[in-house]
Amino acid sequence: MTTTRLTGHALRVTIFIGEHDTYRHKPLYSEIVHRAHAAGLAGASVFRGIEGFGASSLIHTARLLSLNEELPVAIVIVDTPERVRAFLPQLDELVESGLVTLDDCEVIRYAGSHSGHHSRRHPGKEKKA
Numbered sequence: 392m393t394t395t396r397l398t399g400h401a402l403r404v405t406i407f408i409g410e411h412d413t414y415r416h417k418p419l420y421s422e423i424v425h426r427a428h429a430a431g432l433a434g435a436s437v438f439r440g441i442e443g444f445g446a447s448s449l450i451h452t453a454r455l456l457s458l459n460e461e462l463p464v465a466i467v468i469v470d471t472p473e474r475v476r477a478f479l480p481q482l483d484e485l486v487e488s489g490l491v492t493l494d495d496c497e498v499i500r501y502a503g504s505h506s507g508h509h510s511r512r513h514p515g516k517e518k519k520a
Contacts, residue, residue, distance in 0.1 A: 393507050397433045397501040402475040404468045406482060408489035409451075409461040410439060419485060420464050433470040433501065440464065445490065469496060 412419040420437045427435040440463035442452040444484055468475065475493070482491055 397470065397498050399498060400472070400498050401469050401498045403414045403496045404469075404475050404478070404482070405492045405494070406466040406486060406489060406490075407445065408464050408466070408486060410464045410505045411461045412464075412487075412489070414485055419494065420466050421507040423466050423485060424480070426485070427468050427478065430474075430478050430481070432468055432478060433476055435466060435468045446488070469498065 404421060408419055410418070410420070413493075414422040424435045424437060428456070442450065444450045445462035451463060468478070470478075472495075479491075
């Protein structure tokens, strides 16, 4: 697998959907992330909202004791403008109801860990040499 280098001018696409939206019986957000990965995009993250409303004007909230509540989900993808724009037709196919936005942005730092795992240092728990 090649490492994506991404700094400077970039394009951010944000997709707002409901957490229960599906594509072929699997979560829509998961399908979008997997397609972004297959397309070789630099990265994609899914964020679950705790409250929001959209075109329906219904407010959805996690404060109610309802397992049926459909909370908002945002999928954020950042890559070069060319790569993001090449991915947009797939979003047209997948997102039937929701909101898709594009924003210019600047990438200051884009780096992954060498092992593929996040490393966390815990104070007082450094390895002794």
